[in-house]
Amino acid sequence: MSEWIRIAPLGDLPEGRGVKVDAAGHRIALFRLGEAVYALADRCSHAEASLAEGEVFEDEVECPRHGATFGLEDGQARSLPASKPQQTYEVKITDGDVFLALQEAS
């Protein structure tokens, strides 16, 4: 069973761009697209860079440092220079609050 950690009210997350959170030692980038929230490990699988500082294009985030892109939903690397997927975390929204499961979802 994964442990759910309350992060923030959904309304506090900005639309269409990343937010960096530190949850029990995990550096996680949260992205809100409408009513959905996606959580990826913040550190790019290619090199030391924060994905939360990257830009969101439709359903993917572009790493601010070298331009690699990752799917927000599955964390798959969609373009070079990254070749490994990004860790994703399970997210649930209950009563307007965003919760994160720290066990990796994939």
Add this chain to the structure above:
Amino acid sequence: MRPLEQSTIDRAAETAPSWLADLRQNGFDYFEKLSMPTGSEDEWRYVNLDFEMAEFGIPDVAGVPLVDESDISVLTDYAGIARLVDGFVVDLFCDVPGVILANLAGNGQDESFFEESLGKLIEPDLDIFAAAHQAFATDGLVLKVGAGVAVDGPIIVDMQVTQADTISFPHLSVVMEANAEASVIVEMRSPDGQRNVVVPRLELSLGDGARLNLVTSQHWGNATTAITHQRMVVGRDATGRLGEIGLGAKLGRLDLNVDLNGDGSNSELVGLYFGEEQQVFDYRVVVNHHGKNTRSDVFLKGAVEDEAESVFTGLLKIWPNATRTSTFETNRNLVLSDGAKAHSVPNLEILCDDVVCGHGSTVGPLEEEHMYYLMSRGLSRERAQRVLIRGFFNEMIQRLPVSGLEDPVRDAVNAKFVKAQAEGRV
């Protein structure tokens, strides 16, 4: 609204102490004598002032403050805040012992406090805008940090223009007594599409051993003309570090003059600007080295797209006897569209031996070689451009002397470029 006329000066004099009435009258006398720059003057050669001052009036009262999202909304851990709306201080809070944050119209301090702090560093004959500021400024905000006091967290000054067809004169004086330490963030904003003129003035005075970090985050609306005068006088072994973020305004001009008067004094200016459409940024930066063993560094980076234009005119002046001076100025510009222009004029004037000086400037598009390298690694042209733009500005964002604004500034710069890409403008 009040006109820019003698009647306004007379009316203000009815309730003002004599030193203030005299100061205003003196400003008005120069205002009458000086004329609007035509563009033929060297100092104004890149600027087209397409208005007459008489088209604008001075607001009678502050308008309704802007409460929408701005950079400073991300700052929660501040030591004090003041809101200046249309030239009037409407809100003021700071309870740090040894720090005074007060405004002229608020009567919180005795007269001599303001007489000593206001209007000391800029002469009214500088230009017609400086004269107008001295004549017509409706209020004045003073931040005074007592000797040896170190303030944790920034003091925020939220400068706003909210009313169309107005000309306003927001004023901030910062007085740092000996060995005082403080950080200040000045946010400047007005709504898009609202035609107005604003003439802010920032007078920064650093006593011996004082340390001041001050960042100006300029987000004026796209129909605002902003003519800012900023002066910093630095005492012995004191350090003034300035940051400048230029993103808004129709015309944004900064006339900045630093006087390193004390031996061992230091100054730094780190700046970034990003212009689009028909925006014009005009930066005039003068650093005077008077004291011995002084150091200064000026580093500005900017980008222009569409038909935007940027100007950097820098002068590092080493006066006689300013031995052991070390000084450097750098200006790097990216020109992202064919119709955009960047002018870069760094100057050195050295009247003394035994100094180390340098300057450098570049103007050009994104380097094709860098683009080629990134694209050879699998990036599309658009993505490669974005990576280079981010890297270009990130260096400056990380060096801003007050922390806390990194995320909103990075977002603003990136969003500007991404939007231009999406619309096919770059």
